[in-house]
Amino acid sequence: MYARLSAMLFPIVSLFLIGSVYWGYQEHQEKNSVLLKAENQYQRAFHDLSYHMDKLNEQLGNTLAVNSTSQSYHRKGLVNVWRITSEAQNEINQLPLTLLPFSTTEEFLSKIANFSYRTSVRDLTKQPLTDKEYATLKTLYKNSQEISADLRKMQAKVLQDNLRWMDVELALASERTPSDNTIIDGFKTMEKKVSEYPELDWGPSVSALYEKRTPRMLTGDKLEPQEIARKTAKFLGLRDSGAVKVTENAKGTEYESYSATVAAGNGRNIQMDFTKQGGKLIWFMDPRDTGKSRNVSAREAEEEARRFLASRGYPDMEAISYDDADNSLNITYASVHGGVVVYPEKLTVKVALDNGQVVGLQAADFVYERHDRKLPKPRISEKEARKLLNPSFRTTGMRLSLIENELREEVLCYEFRGSINGGDYRIFVNADTGIEEKIERI
Template sequence: MYRRLSSILFPIMTVLFIGAAYWGYQEQQEKNAVLIKAENQYQRAFHDLTNHVEQLHQQLGNTLAVNSTSQAFHRKGLVNVWRLTSQAQNEINQLPVSMLPFNEAEDFLSRIANFAYKTSVRDLTKQPLSPDEFKTLKTLYTNSQEISKDLSKMQKDVLNNRLRWMDAEIAAAKNASDPNIIIDGFRSVDKKVSEYPEINWGPSVSSMYQKRTIKMLGGNMVTAEEIKKEAAKFTDVPNADIRVVENAKGTEYASFSATVKEGKDSTLQMDFTEKGGQLLYFLNSRDIGEAKVTFEEAKASADSFLKKHGFKDMKAISYDKYENTGAFTYVGTQNGVLIYPDKLTLKVALDKGQTVGLQANDYVYQHHTRKIPSPTITKAEARKTLNPEMKVQTEQMAIIFNDLGKEALCYEYTGNMNGSIYRVYINAETGTEESIEEMSHADSKAASDK
């Protein structure tokens, strides 16, 4: 009996064992293939990064080497600098930089890219490089040489010692104290960059990295108790349980967060500025049911919410629907001119048509009464710059941020072309195209509603 049972089970167990071993072998092979692929990607990205930083240094030198009046070559050189820094940034993103100390160097490359782009897009024949900008280019040339040399040394060490990025990634994840050529090399480069003297990037680039602080706001400093009253007034919930917390106390970024309990199933969250007590953010975290309300009803709810809470002269410019919510983006208006910097977004629950969210950071920090200049060119002149095939639906004046980060008065045209809807912005002073963007039908509908 035992022999018969063994003669049956033994072959079965043998087959199962062989199958399990083969499955394990296949799994190991697939795992190794994934690791090899990741390692190859890391190696390629690092070597490409080293190469492009070296080319960046050379291109900065070429740009400085020509005559100071060679605007055409300056433009070409700056475009190449922007291209190389953009490629370098892309390669950094392919490395496990979340675990590597390279934040300062990455930010430095980002600033070089923006400096080169914003300088090259302007008309250099009318506004050539200034002495300060030449000084900045010379500084970047020197700094990029140092970074290039350090990366090249790392590259030599990686190749000579056959170092693996996967080992460096594991070491970084474990926060190991043991020396690692790759991690230590990146840390050394990052430390050098952090110690560079302050560079004059110019107002257009500096404004991109300018952090919003309470110094930018008007009004008096408010207390937690005053914020509590504002939260109660905003939510219109009598005898509500309101908790207020101060964020970044004593700094230029101080703000207040208020949490309001509205029944068992809903919590209202709000952020206010400490200076002026202005509302930055609002969210009703209730569960949202199946969508039942129409676009028109949602839009009416958003309009009513803004009016009720003191956001005056706002106009919807776009609409996005996600699951059971709709998001309307509004901009301010002044004397019939759209003010795009004064932007905020509302979130409407489509089950009951209730406004359940507000994001107003841009509006709070940018909103002020502007002195709007008179257009230099007429509507008719601006319209001539449009593609003749574009069927214009609407035209109005608007203020937008241009590529230099400055506010520009434009003629805004919306219309159909090639089966799509576009917004085109023509500078009201120069007649040049400042920007063009494709609109969805929902955006067009939101913008056309009064």
């Protein structure tokens, strides 16, 4: 009986065993295939990075080699520097370096890209490279030469010893793995070297990109929690500030702020954030369910948002855009000074479309960008600006606006609204030079 049972089970068990071995083999092959593909991608990104750093150094050298009056070649060279640097940044992002401190080198490349782009887009015939910009380019040429040389040494080592990037990924992911990996050590050395470079004069347009907006930029005294509670009660129309709970954030740092919370029933809390310096409202949110029924039109919602702003100390605001989502309307407003719409001073109001109640306000840009400005006068007329538009552009409206251009400079523009090629657009024409500063699809 046992012999018969064994004879019956043996083929079945054998089939299961063979199937398990085959399945394991297939899984192993697929795993190896995935690992091989990842390794090939890492190797390609690394060798491309080394190549592009060589090209970056070469292009910087070429740009410096031509005559100082060769503005056309300077523009071409700087555009190529921007393009090559952007490709190098992309290749760094493809490498498994997320667990390795490499932020200084990435920021350095980012600043090179921004410096070269912002310098190349201006009219170099009217604003040629300055002595400071030449000095910056010379320093970048020297620094890129050092980085390129380090990468070439690493590249030679990788090829000579057949080093694998998958080992780098494992070494970074596992604390138990010894950290004597050649590639890791090479990138750590590069990061240390870049961090020791003296700070360069990147110019105001690039420096502004990395400038952190903090409450130190605000005016006014530092407020106490009790004063924030009173501000919250007044904003919400409460008679008593005793129901307001105020929490201090980041005490002793430059990011000091307050969070105010008010219980609104049904388990929800209305939340507001204020700067400690001056007590400026940054953010307000009533997280109630706005339902699905739409009882308020977009026009009615905009009117309610305008009344809300006017009653809470935000006068002379102009709606510049809106976004319809989750049965609510997010309307963005900008300040108006002397008939000019000031785009940097903007805030967003969220209106529930079930009953028209304002349930949110995001005012960080308004808080940090609002200050006294001396608005310039247009040097070209509206008629002259219109002549610069595409003849096929059908204009439906025009207003004067102050915007930030690509160089982070505030410029006065004629803002033309209209349509072309089946789409609605805003075209901003510089009221001083006549160039088209920005084009936005509405």
